[in-house]
Amino acid sequence: MLRLFPVVTLAVFLAPVAAGMVATALPAFGYLPALGGHQVGGAPWQRLLATPGFWTSVHLTVQSGLLATLLALAIVIGFCSAMHNTRLFRRAQVILSPLLATPHVAVAIGLAFLIAPAGWASRLVSPGLTGWQRPPDLAIVHDAGGLSFVLGLLLKEVPYLMFMTLSALNQIRSGETLVAARSLGYPPAAAWLKTVLPQIYPQIRLPVYAVLAFSMSVVDVAVVLAPTNPPPLSTLVFRMFTDRDLAVVFPACAGACLQLLLVVAMLGVWRAGELGFPMLTRRWLTAGGTHKTGAGLRAMWTAVMATMVALSILGTLSLAVWSFTQTWFYPRALPAAWTLSHWERHAADLAGPGGTTLATGLAAALLAMVLSLGCLQNERVNGLGSAARALWLLYTPLLVPQIAFLFGAQMLLVRMGLDGTWIALIWSHLLFVFPYVFLSLADPWRSFDLRYRNSALALTGSPLRTFLRIELPLMGRPALFALAIGFAVSVGQYLPTIFAGGGRFTTLTVEAVTLSSGSDARVTGIYALVQAGLPLLAYMLAIAYPAWRYRHRKGMG
Amino acid sequence: MDHLRTVPPRGLLLTRVRIVLNGIELIPETSLAVRPGEVVTIMGPSGSGKSSLLAYLCGTLDRAFQATGEIWVNGIDVTRLPIEERQIGILFQDDLLFPHMTVGENLLFAIPRAVRSRRERRELMRQALAEADLAGYEERDPATLSGGQRARVALMRTLLARPRAVLLDEPFSKLDEDLQTTIRQFVFGHVHAQELPTLLVTHAAEDAQAAGGPVLRVGRPAAGPPVEPFAAARSALSRIRPAAKPRHP
Numbered sequence: 001m002l003r004l005f006p007v008v009t010l011a012v013f014l015a016p017v018a019a020g021m022v023a024t025a026l027p028a029f030g031y032l033p034a035l036g037g038h039q040v041g042g043a044p045w046q047r048l049l050a051t052p053g054f055w056t057s058v059h060l061t062v063q064s065g066l067l068a069t070l071l072a073l074a075i076v077i078g079f080c081s082a083m084h085n086t087r088l089f090r091r092a093q094v095i096l097s098p099l100l101a102t103p104h105v106a107v108a109i110g111l112a113f114l115i116a117p118a119g120w121a122s123r124l125v126s127p128g129l130t131g132w133q134r135p136p137d138l139a140i141v142h143d144a145g146g147l148s149f150v151l152g153l154l155l156k157e158v159p160y161l162m163f164m165t166l167s168a169l170n171q172i173r174s175g176e177t178l179v180a181a182r183s184l185g186y187p188p189a190a191a192w193l194k195t196v197l198p199q200i201y202p203q204i205r206l207p208v209y210a211v212l213a214f215s216m217s218v219v220d221v222a223v224v225l226a227p228t229n230p231p232p233l234s235t236l237v238f239r240m241f242t243d244r245d246l247a248v249v250f251p252a253c254a255g256a257c258l259q260l261l262l263v264v265a266m267l268g269v270w271r272a273g274e275l276g277f278p279m280l281t282r283r284w285l286t287a288g289g290t291h292k293t294g295a296g297l298r299a300m301w302t303a304v305m306a307t308m309v310a311l312s313i314l315g316t317l318s319l320a321v322w323s324f325t326q327t328w329f330y331p332r333a334l335p336a337a338w339t340l341s342h343w344e345r346h347a348a349d350l351a352g353p354g355g356t357t358l359a360t361g362l363a364a365a366l367l368a369m370v371l372s373l374g375c376l377q378n379e380r381v382n383g384l385g386s387a388a389r390a391l392w393l394l395y396t397p398l399l400v401p402q403i404a405f406l407f408g409a410q411m412l413l414v415r416m417g418l419d420g421t422w423i424a425l426i427w428s429h430l431l432f433v434f435p436y437v438f439l440s441l442a443d444p445w446r447s448f449d450l451r452y453r454n455s456a457l458a459l460t461g462s463p464l465r466t467f468l469r470i471e472l473p474l475m476g477r478p479a480l481f482a483l484a485i486g487f488a489v490s491v492g493q494y495l496p497t498i499f500a501g502g503g504r505f506t507t508l509t510v511e512a513v514t515l516s517s518g519s520d521a522r523v524t525g526i527y528a529l530v531q532a533g534l535p536l537l538a539y540m541l542a543i544a545y546p547a548w549r550y551r552h553r554k555g556m557g
Numbered sequence: 558m559d560h561l562r563t564v565p566p567r568g569l570l571l572t573r574v575r576i577v578l579n580g581i582e583l584i585p586e587t588s589l590a591v592r593p594g595e596v597v598t599i600m601g602p603s604g605s606g607k608s609s610l611l612a613y614l615c616g617t618l619d620r621a622f623q624a625t626g627e628i629w630v631n632g633i634d635v636t637r638l639p640i641e642e643r644q645i646g647i648l649f650q651d652d653l654l655f656p657h658m659t660v661g662e663n664l665l666f667a668i669p670r671a672v673r674s675r676r677e678r679r680e681l682m683r684q685a686l687a688e689a690d691l692a693g694y695e696e697r698d699p700a701t702l703s704g705g706q707r708a709r710v711a712l713m714r715t716l717l718a719r720p721r722a723v724l725l726d727e728p729f730s731k732l733d734e735d736l737q738t739t740i741r742q743f744v745f746g747h748v749h750a751q752e753l754p755t756l757l758v759t760h761a762a763e764d765a766q767a768a769g770g771p772v773l774r775v776g777r778p779a780a781g782p783p784v785e786p787f788a789a790a791r792s793a794l795s796r797i798r799p800a801a802k803p804r805h806p
Binding site: 176177179180181182183184185186187188191194195198199278282283285286287288289 | 615617639640641643644645646647649651653655656657658662665666667668669670671672675678714715718
């Protein structure tokens with residue numbers, strides 16, 4: 001029975017993704033009989049290339065993707081190298097986990113509220129510092145260079161990479177390595193960069209690739225923050241897919257294929273950089289230590305990291321402030337009058353999307369948990385070594401741009417009569433939820449003391465009872481945390497909800513993205529805040545429940 | 558002992574070092590002088606506080622400990638200096654060769670920046686390899702070396718950083734028994750030849766015996782009869798001097 005789990009998991013995952021890619025690629029060359037496409041040829045590509053602003057879109061995608069990834073990595077590496085031996089660093093995990101829980105869209109909308117010309121940031125310094133009596137006429141959000149888009153991506157990617165780095169640090173003996181390097185005359189920052197970083201980079205490589213692929217292909221954050229005319233390629237393609245003119249589907253599919261090719265090409269460029277970097281830095285690596293201390297560096301990286309955290313928190317806070325605002329004249333720092341009326345008016349409307357979000361999130365997280373536990377338990381019982389190769393397979397849904405296979409997958413769902421059903425919706429979320437649930441559960445599960453299992457087996461004689469009564473409860477804390485992560489990932493999904501849901505399901509994320517292009521900051525604030533609140537609540541429960549349940553069990557601490 | 562108070566002595570000097578954790582005295586007030594080329598052994602069972610003492614000397618003692626007393630290296634008070642400025646070489650239980658560098662790069666890494674020319678750096682690295690009987694190994698991956706070879710590279714790396722004193726943290730305990738004798742000779746031979754004051758921390762009586770210097774016991778006495786020469790023990794006792802704080806010019 002257990003042996004089936006890896007097989008089923010792969011079938012649920014990779015097969016539909018691959019099939020979806022093929023079903024997207026065929027219309028890109030004109031083949032889609034359902035819409036009258038029988039002539040195979042390059043016409044869709046010609047139409048794609050003729051789209052106004054096409055090359056600007058491509059340029060924007062490559063530029064913002066690379067910039068966001070490089071900056072996120074630089075901030076994480078800079079912060080770790082300068083701060084690894086401080087108390088703040090040891091608390092980083094705790095400070096960053098709420099940021100990790102907040103969905104991308106909520107962070108992006110919060111940032112937009114904060115940095116817009118009439119946003120909180122401008123109000124806080126006006127008219128005192130700026131002299132502005134009315135909001136300045138600046139394109140800060142949706143700026144043509146895509147900088148606010150990059151900043152919005154950074155707010156989520158820095159905590160994510162930071163988390164991955166922290167867990168990689170636990171896997172090497174970084175403490176001893178550092179003492180060895182420092183005793184040879186290297187100050188802490190140089191010692192970290194030269195001896196710890198090269199050892200942990202291989203372990204954060206896949207997360208870095210995921211960040212690059214995500215930055216290049218995300219749609220929801222781009223709708224909120226990126227330039228609109230023309231938008232990044234992913235958003236351009238998404239608009240074409242949702243065009244009323246069904247013939248536009250053909251060039252849209254070509255665009256989806258191009259999106260995939262661009263991501264693959266940039267991953268190749270990144271890989272080449274990874275290979276070239278050690279060669280370029282070889283001399284610097286062994287050039288000998290200097291006795292300089294880096295107090296300035298410390299201050300700088302702390303400031304950069306603090307800015308990231310502050311932007312995230314203030315952004316979320318400004319969502320809350322707007323949702324209670326009755327009147328708020330520029331440039332006052334706070335609303336002149338507060339009200340509960342927006343919440344009262346929209347409470348009923350929230351219930352529908354809120355319920356869909358909750359149900360989908362719980363179902364996807366629980367299914368992902370069952371599949372993960374099955375795979376991990378199979379690994380334990382049947383003694384298969386932890387599959388390092390399988391890690392690549394796990395990351396596949398995170399590396400392939402969503403837009404490159406979701407349309408094709410939707411076509412297949414239509415064929416099976418499943419489009420717009422709960423099954424389709426939950427499956428599409430599961431694709432992205434499963435990798436995170438599995439990854440967060442795998443390390444604690446694999447480090448479980450097998451003697452508990454063996455003695456329980458001897459006592460009960462039943463593998464199932466041992467699993468349910470001993471193994472699962474002892475792993476309760478990481479399991480609940482993995483559930484919370486899975487739930488948070490599901491809450492954040494935008495494209496899968498739209499495509500697989502066939503337009504029949506509205507989640508908080510879909511609502512928030514739609515509202516963000518409108519003008520009512522109060523309603524947008526409500527939806528984005530609830531969207532951010534659900535995952536946070538899940539995280540809090542995942543931490544609080546085991547603490548309460550085992551409050552009289554010191555050994556479970 | 559009088560000269561200690563007047564002339565800054567060469568060597569490693571601990572004055573009135575005392576380490577306390579949660580009100581429990583791990584290391585009672587200890588003063589100790591290690592002359593250049595001499596190996597003083599600190600022996601004690603695990604948990605006896607000898608690793609805390611070592612951490613204090615390295616500058617890596619956890620903040621939870623309260624440690625007092627000074628550490629002097631060749632007449633310089635290094636107590637408040639960070640590890641990288643103490644110029645104390647450390648040889649660990651594990652060789653800690655950096656896995657992402659070649660054997661040669663591991664050695665080059667240790668050569669101070671003051672040696673600027675690339676040619677000179679390489680020359681020093683090759684000399685060190687030759688001294689360790691590993692000529693021609695510079696491009697090798699440290700992971701492909703035998704335990705004894707790795708131990709020798711680790712010592713050469715420590716020495717290339719031009720330390721003024723050396724701490725040995727049970728560096729032989731993880732080696733095969735037949736290797737231990739040769740590596741001990743290799744290590745002690747080098748610290749003698751370079752006239753480095755050396756502190757050896759160990760729980761193995763064989764190490765103390767081979768070191769040939771005074772032995773200082775910390776913590777509760779280990780089970781079994783003392784193995785080290787009686788004279789060495791007496792000599793160590795004579796070094797535990799009462800409060801004598803050297804004046805620094």
